[in-house]
Amino acid sequence: MIIGNYELQNEEKLGRVLEGTLTGKGQLVGGLTKLPDWNEKSEEEKGQMILVEYDRLGGLVLKEGLKVKTGTFYNIKLKKANEEIVDVYEESIDGELIEVDEEEAKALKTAKKKTAEIKKKKAKK
Numbered sequence: 570m571i572i573g574n575y576e577l578q579n580e581e582k583l584g585r586v587l588e589g590t591l592t593g594k595g596q597l598v599g600g601l602t603k604l605p606d607w608n609e610k611s612e613e614e615k616g617q618m619i620l621v622e623y624d625r626l627g628g629l630v631l632k633e634g635l636k637v638k639t640g641t642f643y644n645i646k647l648k649k650a651n652e653e654i655v656d657v658y659e660e661s662i663d664g665e666l667i668e669v670d671e672e673e674a675k676a677l678k679t680a681k682k683k684t685a686e687i688k689k690k691k692a693k694k
Contacts, residue, residue, distance in 0.1 A: 572616040575620060576632070577629075582627070586622045586626065587602050588603075589603060601619060638659045642654060658674035
């Protein structure tokens with residue numbers, strides 16, 4: 570699902586966000602679409618609510634192919650939606666996750682792509 574510039578990658582978590590979570594007794598609990606006023610919400614409000622709940626569940630969010638840091642939309646410590654959304658990205662360098670801004674994330678993505686291309690060319694020789 571795409572919401573604005575964000576791509577939600579985990580269909581199972583998205584299903585739980587929208588339809589609820591199956592309990593041990595076989596009942597669905599929660600789910601945004603079951604809220605009494607869901608249909609009165611604007612598309613923008615619905616999108617924001619989906620992003621917050623999806624983030625709360627730890628779902629993978631991409632923006633322009635870059636991994637958005639978990640916790641961007643939902644503050645786990647405060648147990649509520651973040652009032653201001655500031656995109657922070659995560660990149661793996663030598664097996665370690667680091668936080669970067671959008672410009673750095675794009676540069677790292679390009680560098681990784683170039684490195685992979687060079688390695689591929691060397692492997693062919």
